[in-house]
Amino acid sequence: GQNIDQPTEMTATEGAIVQINCTYQTSGFNGLFWYQQHAGEAPTFLSYNVLDGLEEKGRFSSFLSRSKGYSYLLLKELQMKDSASYLCAGSSGGYQKVTFGTGTKLQVIP
Amino acid sequence: DGGITQSPKYLFRKEGQNVTLSCEQNLNHDAMYWYRQDPGQGLRLIYYSQIVNDFQKGDIAEGYSVSREKKESFPLTVTSAQKNPTAFYLCASRFSSSNQPQHFGDGTRLSIL
Numbered sequence: 001g002q003n004i005d006q007p008t009e010m011t012a013t014e015g016a017i018v019q020i021n022c023t024y025q026t027s028g029f030n031g032l033f034w035y036q037q038h039a040g041e042a043p044t045f046l047s048y049n050v051l052d053g054l055e056e057k058g059r060f061s062s063f064l065s066r067s068k069g070y071s072y073l074l075l076k077e078l079q080m081k082d083s084a085s086y087l088c089a090g091s092s093g094g095y096q097k098v099t100f101g102t103g104t105k106l107q108v109i110p
Numbered sequence: 111d112g113g114i115t116q117s118p119k120y121l122f123r124k125e126g127q128n129v130t131l132s133c134e135q136n137l138n139h140d141a142m143y144w145y146r147q148d149p150g151q152g153l154r155l156i157y158y159s160q161i162v163n164d165f166q167k168g169d170i171a172e173g174y175s176v177s178r179e180k181k182e183s184f185p186l187t188v189t190s191a192q193k194n195p196t197a198f199y200l201c202a203s204r205f206s207s208s209n210q211p212q213h214f215g216d217g218t219r220l221s222i223l
Contacts, residue, residue: 006152033211042200042214043153050209087152089212096141096160096206099169102152 004101006088011107016078020104022071022088030096033089034062034073037103043087046073075106083108112137116201116215122223123188123195131186131218133201139213140206142184146170147198147217159184160206188220196221 004024012018024032031050035043047055049064049071061074073086085103092099114135123129133142141160145153155168159178173192178184184203188195198219202212 031209035211040198042216043212044214045211048209048211089153096204097155097158097166097168098143098202098204098212099155100145100153105150 004088004090004099006086006101006104008102009105009107011109012075012078014078014080014108014110017074017076018078018106020073020075020086020088020106022073022101024069024071024088024090024101028092029066029069030091030093032062032064032071033091033098034060034071035087035089035100037085037087039084046086078108080108080110082106114201114203114213114215116199116218118218119216121218121220123220124223126190128187128189129220131188131199131201131220133184133186133215134182135203135213136182137203137213138181139203140181141204142178143202143204143212144168144174144176144184144186145200145202147200153200156186 006022033048034046037043047062054063059076064071085105087103088101117132143158144156147153154170156174157176159165175187198217200217201215204210204212
């Protein structure tokens with residue numbers, strides 16, 4: 001299965017760096033996605049990891065360790081507009097089941 | 111423009127009534143998904159389909175039904191057996207290759223009258 005755990009809430013300061021962690025069960029695991037979701041809106045894709053290591057995309061980076069069942073999303077130079085929920089999702093199995101964690105609500109303060 | 115369309119945006123259900131939520135995509139995606147989101151919560155998988163005429167139960171399929179008669183369409187019926195249907199419902203689609211992200215519709219907000 002894909003039990004996925006994330007912290008419920010985090011607060012960080014504008015201009016700072018924040019790391020959002022995600023752990024998952026490795027059974028049948030294919031890859032891991034990160035999405036951003038603003039309140040009342042649909043999620044939007046941020047990054048995907050299938051191999052161990054760091055993927056960088058501008059201010060956002062995502063890391064994966066398959067052996068540890070662990071990922072994190074790193075947000076640099078935080079802006080007020082980064083206040084949102086960040087969802088970790090794992091794909092598994094031949095039918096490409098995609099399961100989400102509960103999401104981490106990030107509040108960026110001045 | 112290619113995209114994924116959900117309708118209606120808001121839906122009200124009476125007690126004992128079945129309602130159907132529409133999801134259409136013109137992205138030529140193989141796989142389609144339905145999720146439920148409750149306030150302050152993550153997305154929970156209801157049903158998913160990788161190909162036409164085939165679908166799989168997700169983690170909370172009870173009280174819901176789906177069909178996949180066309181590649182573009184994956185409607186979700188919320189039946190009267192679903193006793194707590196009030197939620198935000200999100201449809202998603204993707205190419206079935208494992209490294210492809212999901213594209214989401216704008217969601218349908220279902221409430222009980």
